[in-house]
Amino acid sequence: MQEPHPTPAPHATPAPATPTTGPAASDLLDLLATTRAIRRLRPDPVTDDELATVLFAATRAPSGSNRQPGRFLVLRDGPRARRAKQLIGEGAQAGWAQKRTTDRYDEGSGTLADSPKARMARTMERFVDTFDQTPVVVLACLARYREPRPTDGASIYPACQNLLLAARAIGLGGVMSMWHVPVEAQLRALLDIPDEVAISATITLGRPEGRHGPVRRRPLHEVVHEEGWGLPAAWAVDPPGTAYTAAGPPTGHTSHPTGQNNPPAGQSDSPKGQVGAPAG
Amino acid sequence: MQEPHPTPAPHATPAPATPTTGPAASDLLDLLATTRAIRRLRPDPVTDDELATVLFAATRAPSGSNRQPGRFLVLRDGPRARRAKQLIGEGAQAGWAQKRTTDRYDEGSGTLADSPKARMARTMERFVDTFDQTPVVVLACLARYREPRPTDGASIYPACQNLLLAARAIGLGGVMSMWHVPVEAQLRALLDIPDEVAISATITLGRPEGRHGPVRRRPLHEVVHEEGWGLPAAWAVDPPGTAYTAAGPPTGHTSHPTGQNNPPAGQSDSPKGQVGAPAG
Numbered sequence: 001m002q003e004p005h006p007t008p009a010p011h012a013t014p015a016p017a018t019p020t021t022g023p024a025a026s027d028l029l030d031l032l033a034t035t036r037a038i039r040r041l042r043p044d045p046v047t048d049d050e051l052a053t054v055l056f057a058a059t060r061a062p063s064g065s066n067r068q069p070g071r072f073l074v075l076r077d078g079p080r081a082r083r084a085k086q087l088i089g090e091g092a093q094a095g096w097a098q099k100r101t102t103d104r105y106d107e108g109s110g111t112l113a114d115s116p117k118a119r120m121a122r123t124m125e126r127f128v129d130t131f132d133q134t135p136v137v138v139l140a141c142l143a144r145y146r147e148p149r150p151t152d153g154a155s156i157y158p159a160c161q162n163l164l165l166a167a168r169a170i171g172l173g174g175v176m177s178m179w180h181v182p183v184e185a186q187l188r189a190l191l192d193i194p195d196e197v198a199i200s201a202t203i204t205l206g207r208p209e210g211r212h213g214p215v216r217r218r219p220l221h222e223v224v225h226e227e228g229w230g231l232p233a234a235w236a237v238d239p240p241g242t243a244y245t246a247a248g249p250p251t252g253h254t255s256h257p258t259g260q261n262n263p264p265a266g267q268s269d270s271p272k273g274q275v276g277a278p279a280g
Numbered sequence: 281m282q283e284p285h286p287t288p289a290p291h292a293t294p295a296p297a298t299p300t301t302g303p304a305a306s307d308l309l310d311l312l313a314t315t316r317a318i319r320r321l322r323p324d325p326v327t328d329d330e331l332a333t334v335l336f337a338a339t340r341a342p343s344g345s346n347r348q349p350g351r352f353l354v355l356r357d358g359p360r361a362r363r364a365k366q367l368i369g370e371g372a373q374a375g376w377a378q379k380r381t382t383d384r385y386d387e388g389s390g391t392l393a394d395s396p397k398a399r400m401a402r403t404m405e406r407f408v409d410t411f412d413q414t415p416v417v418v419l420a421c422l423a424r425y426r427e428p429r430p431t432d433g434a435s436i437y438p439a440c441q442n443l444l445l446a447a448r449a450i451g452l453g454g455v456m457s458m459w460h461v462p463v464e465a466q467l468r469a470l471l472d473i474p475d476e477v478a479i480s481a482t483i484t485l486g487r488p489e490g491r492h493g494p495v496r497r498r499p500l501h502e503v504v505h506e507e508g509w510g511l512p513a514a515w516a517v518d519p520p521g522t523a524y525t526a527a528g529p530p531t532g533h534t535s536h537p538t539g540q541n542n543p544p545a546g547q548s549d550s551p552k553g554q555v556g557a558p559a560g
Contacts, residue, residue: 024307028449048515078507153433158441169308227358229472235328
């Protein structure tokens with residue numbers, strides 16, 4: 001089964017006259033549009049088969065020159081895994097406490113118990129407080145073969161997205177975060193992660209308490225240009241019924257706000273810990 | 281329809297007792313496993329609706345703190361678009377010519393016309409030579425709001441992967457590359473791309489001449505660890521029938537080869553220009 005020799009070039013097969021859309025196109029697009037950050041997980045374990053499935057999907061993603069520098073360190077129930085989850089959770093708790101103040105989660109609508117802001121704060125509070133009970137944590141890593149450059153992420157984050165999409169497809173859920181950052185040195189020591197390996201993301205996985213559903217984003221026309229920067233694309237229209245969120249730098253796509261200009265919490269459906277490093 | 285106010289926290293809806301896998305799970309997983317780099321495109325145009333579909337999917341991806349810094353500059357038939365494609369094509373031709381020598385595409389099995397290496401070389405030759413005829417080029421960009429950091433890609437490359445997956449779902453194909461790099465300064469001037477906006481990827485799109493199909497990667501057990509770095513995960517097994525490629529740093533996942541240790545061409549199913557900057 002193993003064929004460790006060169007791969008045939010793609011498309012060596014005869015070309016079909018017309019590419020087919022396939023009957024499942026709408027299902028596939030729906031998957032992409034409804035995979036949202038899942039932070040509330042049930043304690044049930046994730047099976048070996050499920051892990052193999054999501055990691056296989058992760059490794060199907062492209063990488064620069066197909067070098068496949070992605071590595072996936074899975075943390076479940078072993079003693080080092082448990083300690084690692086504790087460590088990350090402690091860092092996340094400290095980071096979130098800071099963000100809660102900085103991003104004013106307890107001001108404005110945050111004082112109303114059922115406001116989106118207050119609900120998000122409760123979700124985040126629980127997420128960090130129970131991080132050590134997360135069924136699976138995957139540290140997505142990048143085995144470097146050259147000096148870091150800004151585009152390195154092109155060889156690991158597509159895999160992270162595939163992992164999350166596959167998880168959603170089989171009834172799991174998770175979120176990509178940077179909560180390893182505050183405790184990275186301790187994590188490296190605990191897990192023997194070599195210096196030349198970058199930790200690119202902390203992905204939590206498990207069975208959702210809630211459910212997946214349509215994500216909210218900025219309107220398409222705000223982020224799509226055609227022909228030149230800032231020029232509108234008339235066709236860049238969201239599907240009917242799309243709901244939006246005003247997250248993102250508030251002053252528009254050509255702005256260059258500093259960290260001090262962060263949008264207030266609650267303008268985001270995943271304000272903290274989804275991807276951004278928790279301590280700015 | 282537009283609701284520019286805070287988004288409800290995910291999972292505010294009552295939790296179902298059991299998450300469902302859904303009837304389309306196998307289709308969805310198949311999509312992830314068969315979306316490969318498509319470099320041979322037919323000249324047919326991509327429609328407005330198709331573009332809206334793939335860009336909508338792109339923008340459904342997560343980003344740090346849901347800030348949504350991704351921007352997508354679409355290049356089709358306008359005068360600046362045509363000039364931009366020419367520019368990128370010229371850079372790609374020079375970059376590929378260099379790589380062809382450096383990575384020894386014309387040595388070893390590359391001298392056999394039907395070898396994978398020779399076929400890939402032909403595909404790449406054609407890709408760069410006809411780059412200016414690519415139906416659609418999307419420059420995936422990142423509107424920075426803080427100083428660059430290595431994990432910034434977490435807020436743009438998941439969107440690129442969603443874009444490619446959606447393209448595959450509706451019968452299109454493409455490849456993520458870094459071919460803008462050699463001509464970045466000219467591109468920025470031509471397209472008015474602001475300094476604080478990073479160009480993260482050049483994605484080509486169109487109707488495939490060939491077809492999608494199973495991608496080949498390293499065996500799962502080579503890139504998955506559990507409990508500690510380098511430790512095996514017994515469950516990390518590819519599905520039956522999986523074909524492999526030996527791409528990647530040849531000395532294993534804990535190695536740290538330099539650029540001089542690049543694997544020879546032909547060990548990769550997408551050796552140049554898929555993601556890695558063409559001139560290394």
